[in-house]
Amino acid sequence: MNNLTNKIFKQFPLFLSIILLIIWSFFISISPVLADTFIVKMGTDSGALKFQPSEFTVQQGDTIKWVNNRLAPHNVIFNDPKVKGMSHPQLLFAPGDFFETFVPQDISGEFDFYCQPHRGAGMVGTMTIQ
Numbered sequence: 001m002n003n004l005t006n007k008i009f010k011q012f013p014l015f016l017s018i019i020l021l022i023i024w025s026f027f028i029s030i031s032p033v034l035a036d037t038f039i040v041k042m043g044t045d046s047g048a049l050k051f052q053p054s055e056f057t058v059q060q061g062d063t064i065k066w067v068n069n070r071l072a073p074h075n076v077i078f079n080d081p082k083v084k085g086m087s088h089p090q091l092l093f094a095p096g097d098f099f100e101t102f103v104p105q106d107i108s109g110e111f112d113f114y115c116q117p118h119r120g121a122g123m124v125g126t127m128t129i130q
Helices: 002-034 116-121
Strands: 037-042 055-058 063-068 074-078 088-092 098-102 109-114 124-129
Touching: 037 055, 037 074, 063 088, 074 116, 088 098, 088 116, 109 116
Parallel strands: 037 063, 055 124
Antiparallel strands: 063 098, 074 088, 074 109, 109 124
């Protein structure tokens, strides 16, 4: 009996590691399902120099898909250092061109953005991260 007990105790860490790995992989596989992709058009459907929507709320971990819609060229610039990495200074020219940015996991608040060539025309917006 003592020999059997020793075998069980020697294999217990392996058994525990396998269980923890299974639990951890469950949470990793569920995590992407919780994140959303939010679409923002650069230029409205009617052709106005605006973001559509110009004000929106996203969650930490979401993806924003910025789609060039009309009256190109467009880009997206954030001035706040907390989200400056979400900027895309390269201009998109063709309708349907897009890029994606990922919302940081550790930041929340309101952040203003703009299209560099059309900022003076009012192509500005506000993103809220919850």
